[in-house]
Amino acid sequence: MFLNTATIILFIIGLYWSLVIAPADYQQGDVYRIIFIHVPAAWLSMAVYVIMAVAGTVTLIWRAKIAEIICVQAAPVGLSFTVIALVTGMLWGKPTWGTYWVWDARLTSELILLFLYIGVVGLYKSISDARSAARACSILSIVGVVNIPIIHFSVNWWNTLHQGATVTKLSAPSAHSSMLYPLLFMGCTFFIYFVTILFIRSRSDILKRERGKQWVQEIFNEF
Amino acid sequence: MFFMMLVKQDFLLIFRRKSDILYPLFFYFLVLILFPLGISADSQLLKEIGAGVIWIVSLLATLITLNELFSRDFHDGTMEQFVISGYSLEIFLTTKILTRWLTTALPLVLASPFVGIVFNMPLNAIFVLFISLILGTPIFYFIGAIGSSLTVGLKRGGLLLPSIVMPLYIPTIVFGSSAVHAAVYDSSYNGQLAILGAMLILSVTIAPFAIAASIRTSME
Amino acid sequence: MNFDGLIEISGYGAHVWSAYIICLSILIYNAISAIKSYNTARDAAKN
Numbered sequence: 197m198f199l200n201t202a203t204i205i206l207f208i209i210g211l212y213w214s215l216v217i218a219p220a221d222y223q224q225g226d227v228y229r230i231i232f233i234h235v236p237a238a239w240l241s242m243a244v245y246v247i248m249a250v251a252g253t254v255t256l257i258w259r260a261k262i263a264e265i266i267c268v269q270a271a272p273v274g275l276s277f278t279v280i281a282l283v284t285g286m287l288w289g290k291p292t293w294g295t296y297w298v299w300d301a302r303l304t305s306e307l308i309l310l311f312l313y314i315g316v317v318g319l320y321k322s323i324s325d326a327r328s329a330a331r332a333c334s335i336l337s338i339v340g341v342v343n344i345p346i347i348h349f350s351v352n353w354w355n356t357l358h359q360g361a362t363v364t365k366l367s368a369p370s371a372h373s374s375m376l377y378p379l380l381f382m383g384c385t386f387f388i389y390f391v392t393i394l395f396i397r398s399r400s401d402i403l404k405r406e407r408g409k410q411w412v413q414e415i416f417n418e419f
Numbered sequence: 420m421f422f423m424m425l426v427k428q429d430f431l432l433i434f435r436r437k438s439d440i441l442y443p444l445f446f447y448f449l450v451l452i453l454f455p456l457g458i459s460a461d462s463q464l465l466k467e468i469g470a471g472v473i474w475i476v477s478l479l480a481t482l483i484t485l486n487e488l489f490s491r492d493f494h495d496g497t498m499e500q501f502v503i504s505g506y507s508l509e510i511f512l513t514t515k516i517l518t519r520w521l522t523t524a525l526p527l528v529l530a531s532p533f534v535g536i537v538f539n540m541p542l543n544a545i546f547v548l549f550i551s552l553i554l555g556t557p558i559f560y561f562i563g564a565i566g567s568s569l570t571v572g573l574k575r576g577g578l579l580l581p582s583i584v585m586p587l588y589i590p591t592i593v594f595g596s597s598a599v600h601a602a603v604y605d606s607s608y609n610g611q612l613a614i615l616g617a618m619l620i621l622s623v624t625i626a627p628f629a630i631a632a633s634i635r636t637s638m639e
Numbered sequence: 640m641n642f643d644g645l646i647e648i649s650g651y652g653a654h655v656w657s658a659y660i661i662c663l664s665i666l667i668y669n670a671i672s673a674i675k676s677y678n679t680a681r682d683a684a685k686n
Contacts, residue, residue: 230655233662256632276665284658291654308586315583322573331636332569336583339565339629343586389666396673400680407684 230288232378236386238281241309242344244274244390248316249341252334261405262398264330267337268320269397273390275313282306305347312340326405425511429518432491443480444526450476451534462539469538470548470599474592477527477552478559482581484523485563488515489571489634502638509627512634516564517557524556540603547602547612554615555595561626562587568633591618 248270254263285303286296297303316333323329406412433439454472455465492498492515501511531552535545566584573579598611 230658233659237662273669276669280662280665283661287654287658287661304589308589311582311586315579315586318579318582319569322570322575322579325639328636328639331639332633335565335629335633335636336569339587346590389670393669393673396670396677400673400677403677403680403684412684 230284232382234281234284234288235379236383237277237284238306239383240386240390241274241277241281241306242347243387244270244277245309245312245337245341245344248274248333248337252337255331255334256338264327264334265398265401266394267334268330269401270390270394271313271316271320271333271337273393273397275310275317277386277390278306278310278313282310302347305343308343309347312336312343316340421506422510422514425514426518429515430522433518433522439484440522440526443484443523444530446483447476447480447527447530448534450479451537455537465538466540466603469535469540470544470603471592471596473531473534473538473548474552474555474596474599477524477531477556478588478592480527481524481556481559481563482584484519485560485567485584486577486580488519488564488567493571493634493637498634499638502635508631508634512564512568512630513623513627516560516630520557520560524560528552528556540599543605544599544602547608548599551595551598551612551615554612554619555591558591558615558619558622559588561622561630562591564630565626565633568630568637570637571634572637591615594618 248267251263251267251270254260255267282303285306289298290296316336319336320329320333323332403412451473454468454476458464458468489498489512492501502508528549531548532545535548540548563580563584565587566580569583570577570580594611594614598608598615601608601611
């Protein structure tokens with residue numbers, strides 16, 4: 197419950213900060229504010245996939261049920277983040293670059309990430325036994341995780357339209373602090389949102405799997 | 420010894436159904452013919468798009484054979500026997516993939532010079548096309564086998580297979596067709612071919628483990 | 640209430656608005672479906 201309220205409060209603060217307080221960019225005007233949802237969504241879409249791959253490795257090596265559940269339930273959330281990143285990116289691209297889409301390396305590899313997510317979610321839905329479905333999705337997440345470094349470094353390797361990294365360079369970030377802080381704040385907010393939703397979904401998954409068991413009945417008898 | 424036995428057995432099985440070999444080849448030619456007919460037979464245009472088109476059609480031709488790469492053995496119990504036999508599942512699967520590649524994809528690759536001429540590509544580009552396809556089609560098979568082994572137990576896995584496997588194919592396609600494209604326009608293509616070679620080595624060595632793990636998962 | 644801020648926001652233009660609204664609606668949709676499935680799972684487990 198704490199996480200739920202924390203998420204909502206953080207979102208309200210983050211939105212207010214990003215929309216009102218952060219100053220207008222001198223070059224792009226107010227359109228740049230999309231950065232406050234586009235970049236955190238993109239960060240999370242990659243981070244969630246890495247989390248899925250790690251959970252997948254744990255599933256395969258140690259056969260832990262919790263790891264299975266995390267791997268599988270994180271996928272739809274990551275899928276939404278990827279969709280948000282792509283759509284907000286397109287909406288930002290139109291006024292600034294003049295086009296909704298361009299086939300540069302970062303956009304294309306994020307699109308690949310979208311299809312990877314769809315593959316994982318589709319695979320899970322199509323296998324009837326929950327445990328083997330989770331194992332299959334673990335394998336798929338691990339195989340696909342090679343895409344994440346490609347996305348991240350693609351802006352360095354191929355010098356095309358999408359701008360380079362501003363925050364994740366090892367030296368000081370190159371964005372001004374009044375824009376940097378709301379960005380980082382929204383990043384944390386998105387992450388906490390992800391954790392909240394993951395926990396809710398994992399809870400439902402656990403309840404579904406452990407329906408007849410003793411400990412579940414005991415918990416409900418307490419209430 | 421064991422390896423040769425497996426290879427012989429797989430060749431026997433594949434040659435029993437010659438349609439398995441000829442069907443992708445016909446598909447390849449038919450679809451390739453559609454491009455000049457459907458888009459435009461302008462030779463300059465064909466030179467421009469030829470690299471990508473040939474690569475894409477090769478991908479599609481291999482994709483249609485991936486579906487039943489493991490399904491016959493899976494459904495008649497051979498796979499199960501192998502898993503519990505204690506022999507190396509990775510080697511078994513690798514030989515299956517290799518023999519399938521030799522019989523199905525190699526004809527496509529050998530036919531590619533003719534196709535290159537049809538698409539009006541200069542000779543050095545045809546050479547690069549041949550090399551890149553030799554490097555790239557095994558990658559298609561090994562990565563595709565990962566998807567194939569994940570979906571082999573599903574009733575309608577055939578629909579899911581392309582969507583799982585497509586994102587993993589994209590780097591191969593990008594580098595393969597850009598190598599040929601560079602050769603068509605007389606620029607350097609060695610970098611792309613080198614990366615293709617690296618991807619080939621990576622997929623041949625690592626994919627069998629993922630494939631074996633997926634087969635074991637699909638068994639349950 | 641900071642009314643100046645609100646007036647300023649409404650001048651931001653279609654792109655920003657649609658981006659924020661799409662993002663928020665996707666996130667809220669996710670949250671609602673997660674909570675709904677949790678409730679069904681809980682009811683199913685209670686019985």
